[in-house]
Amino acid sequence: MIDASSAGTPSAASPSTDEREAEVLSGLTKLALEMARTFQDRGLAALAAGDLDRAGKAEARFSTLFLAIRRAVALTLRRWREDAAAWPGAVEADTAMLSELMELAEALARGFHAQALAALAAGDLDRAGDAETRFSSLFLGIRRAIALKARLRQQREQARRDAEIRRKARQDEKDDRRQAVAQGVAAAIAAVPDADAQERLTAELREKLTEDERIDVDLADTALPIEALIASLCRALGLPPLGTPPAGGPAAAKAGADGAGAGPKGERRMHSLATGGSSTRTGSLSRHRLGITGRPPAPDRQPRPNLLRPRGPP
Incomplete structure (x- = not known):
């Protein structure tokens, strides 16, 4: 009786099986190349001696x-093509092998x-025909090798x-996450009235965004929400996080930064920190765009208490 638990479709080959198969294929290919060199050498020797029959047998094995x-x-x-990383x-290597075989052929x-x-x-047409048959066989092999090399080059460029x-x-x-985080922290700073x-x-x-190498690691961690990054930087600055990025995530934050030229002067300068040009290599922000003044509070809102300086007597 067949155990139902063991029935079903066979599982996919494990990585160790794939590696073993790759090793076997690579080893046999190298042995085949070594034999091809030997048969090519024997064929050339037979041709030099005028032994067309022996040269033809060597060519057949080589082909x-x-x-x-x-x-x-x-x-x-x-x-x-399925997994380029698994075949470094x-x-x-295959292109070099084909090039060598083409030279031998x-x-x-x-x-x-x-x-x-x-x-x-x-005037010996029979002998000429035998030689032409061998020539055409080698010619065909070279043409197919050239086509295969072209596919290899195309695949490499596509990869x-x-x-x-x-x-x-x-x-x-x-970069979008860095921009969104900088915008959120800058908003918290702009809320400070002093x-x-x-x-x-x-x-x-500015120092944290441009000089702390860990900040790039944090901002590149897509598993960590942007709000958490804003809160972490605000805590490091001694501020409560005032706001979060606009709805829609980094893309919305970027769109909002691009259209931030219509507000008050202080608001525009606050945006210069959030949207300061970040280098794609180092992640650092442009230093000349980081000047910020405060954003005046809205007319219908009471001023916030000064969170950073103790208040004196009234």
Whole structure:
């Protein structure tokens, strides 16, 4: 009786199985290349001696190995398309192998070409036909190897473009998060009514955003909410977090920063901290855009108490 718990479709190959198969394929391909070199050498020697029959047998073995290697390279390419990270250097190694095989095949083809021309000059069409058959077989193998190399180059370039797109997307996400966090903390600073305190807090925030290497790690951590990052920086500055980024996350914060030119002067200068140009390499903000003055309180709101200086007697 079959155990129902063990029935079902077979599971996918484990990473260790894939690695083992890759090692086997790579090892056999190297052995095939070594044998191909030997048969090519024997074929050239037979051609030099004028032994067309022996040279033809050597060429047949060489071409069989050439075909097997091309198919192994094509299989590696298909696997590499699925997971390029799991096959480091595969494209470069296979391209070099194909280039060597093409050179070996070309040398043999030139030898058979010379034999065919000599036979034609002597009027020996049978011998010329045998030489042409070997020449055409090698020619076909070279053409297919060239096509395979072109696919390898195309796949390598596509992988590089995909990697650059992913890198740019990660950097843009980090920049958007940095902008949103800077905007939220700047809003908390702007709520402090004392201008001197604002300047001091702005300088401290600028130092954290431009000189603290840990801030990039924090801002790049997409698992940590932006609100938590704002609260953390506010606590480091001795401020309660006053606000959060606009609804919609970093993209909305960026859009709001782009249209922040219509408010009062203090509000626009506060936005200069939130939207200061951040370098895609270091994540640092432009120092010349970090000047901030306060944002005047709204007319219908009572002034907030000074959170940073003890109040004197009335």
